[in-house]
Amino acid sequence: MSKVATLQRAKIFVPVVLLVLVGALVASVVTAAPRKPPSPLGASAGITGGLARINGVVPVESGGGLPTAASAALADPPSEGLHRVCLLVELTALEAGGLSYDPADYSVSGLGTGTRKAIWFSPGPANVPQGQSLTATLVFELPDRAIDLMLELPGGPGLSLGAAHHRGRG
Template sequence: MARISAIAPLENDGWLPPERGEALYQEPAIGTHRVRLLVELTALEPGGLEFTSPDFTVTGIGSRNVQPLWSSVDSTIGQGKTLEATLVFELPDQAIALVLEGPDGTRLSLGQAHHGK
């Protein structure tokens, strides 16, 4: 089971990860902005759940699949346990409906609420 608990544009809240990857030291590309997603994942299966950030992408109408620039953790959790992960993506400035896609067909809507335009 998965849910997005928060969506925050980095330019609005000033948050930066404690250990920034090289990509976060550079300015966002023209026509994009960076968004922090807080995702909660609960392992329902007996074998637990393996979270690896490259398994997640953001997609939208007329846009390419976007891989995370940064992730807080890659981890494995046991059945009944919950993992809170932070993912940072660089997304287009257009207010289009976006979806976070994960393994096994997981799809979570990001909506358009983080766009102030």
């Protein structure tokens, strides 16, 4: 008789556990903070101290966008399933204190791809005085099949990379 009771408990317990797991998954999706939509490619976005805009998204493998003073990080080809993209970012200081630029503060993220830091950049950290601009070059290794990629900005909504950098492989 105890085997029958145990079997009946298992028949009730397993569906209850599965229902709780599905409920927790649905609750986490519904309550997750929505991702702030990035500014469209070519548009400016506010950042701490001024404005940022992507002036170019160039696949490095196409021959364009290669940094003239390439580092050892660019000597080897990208890993399987990745491609390199050179971002030309214009930063304009608007506030009286100017704009502080540090390439470590900039990263690329996308749906389901995580966050990627630049593997090469120029110039290094700098302070931009009010009314002046700085053009930064950032090289990232991005997944071939990534969608909805954006450059994350310090204190801003992010800038869309568009889709022109995709190679169409995969």
